[in-house]
Amino acid sequence: MLPLDHLPFPTGDLEALTRAFRALGFVVSPRGDYTSPESPDASWTSHGVFLRKGWLDLLHNPQAPADAPVGPRAGLFLTDDLGAAASCLSGFRTHPAYRLERRWKSDLGLPPETFALFDIRERISPLGLAIIQHHYPCHDTLADWFDHPNSAEEIAGLIFGSAEPGPMSSQAACHLDISGFRYWDDAKFKAAFGLCTPQVAVRVRVNSLTKVRATLDVAGIAFVETSDGLHITPPRPLACGFQFFQGLPH
Incomplete structure (x- = not known):
């Protein structure tokens, strides 16, 4: 049974979204960038909110209006073996798998976090769902990011x-x-x-x-x-x- 890993929150105004999460009592990570071997010319800026179990991914979407309302866009479930997960879900239609790497803009002396994931095309809930493989807690996180005022x-x-x-x-x-x-x-x-x-x-x-x-x-x-x-x-x-x-x- 794969657990819920994280929820992405795409936004046109990453600073405003970060302020909102801090107002709710969450610690927000420094700014980082995702890159993908499948899209070598692209990058996606983000912040993370990391809990003992699960996390929130605050993502900049430059195509979104700055004042557009923001909510979770999908739910991603964690596996340690993407191939095995794909086999278990062989009866479900899925999109092709792809890879991501995350690096913080400031060098914190931490390795990049690597991800492999695929989207499920079937309608399971009102939000689309996906499967993601990576280590949790992420290798690129610091312990004090998990201690939230709330x-x-x-x-x-x-x-x-x-x-x-x-x-x-x-x-x-x-x-x-x-x-x-x-x-x-x-x-x-x-x-x-x-x-x-x-x-x-x-x-x-x-x-x-x-x-x-x-x-x-x-x-x-x-x-x-x-x-x-x-x-x-x-x-x-x-x-x-x-x-x-x-x-x-x-």
């Missing part, structure tokens, strides 16, 4: 409002750990997160909800608290919700 420890899944699992969800659940995906009706989603378009929220397991409350209070970010956790509509340009919960998920 005490975040795990990217636990996603919440989708007014949506249903895709037609290949049951088959995918035999290979991908999509147990962290939740499907809420329109009223419940709007009561927790307000008007998010599309209706998607990131689930984050934390060590202390007290630290989350303190972080949000300092940033002046309102939240709705229920038995499921703390729910917020974060600052622009983010246009997705965030659920912070402690302990075992509901």
Whole structure:
């Protein structure tokens, strides 16, 4: 069963997106660049938010308007053997695999992180899914990047409002750990997160909800608290919700 590895957040304004994540109490890595052997003339600028389990990839998309709303674009699941994962998913249509390398713009004395991945063409969830091979924690990370003021420890899944699992969800659940995906009706989603378009929220397991409350209070970010956790509509340009919960998920 492959675990959720990370969520990419493409944006036309990387600095604004970085400020939004810091306001939520996340430590954001220095700026880096992705390159690909398959596209030697291209590079993609990014920052990372690394948790004990899972991470968020803040990606600059120069074609996107600077004021465009930002949310997770896909969900990538981690494997240590891309070929074996492809064999397990042989009944699913996929796109060809490709490779990436990430290097920080400032030399931190760390090796580059290498990735190999492929996209799944089948509809499993409202977001497209992919399989990625790399080491986690990444070889190019520093220990203090994992200690967040909001005490975040795990990217636990996603919440989708007014949506249903895709037609290949049951088959995918035999290979991908999509147990962290939740499907809420329109009223419940709007009561927790307000008007998010599309209706998607990131689930984050934390060590202390007290630290989350303190972080949000300092940033002046309102939240709705229920038995499921703390729910917020974060600052622009983010246009997705965030659920912070402690302990075992509901």
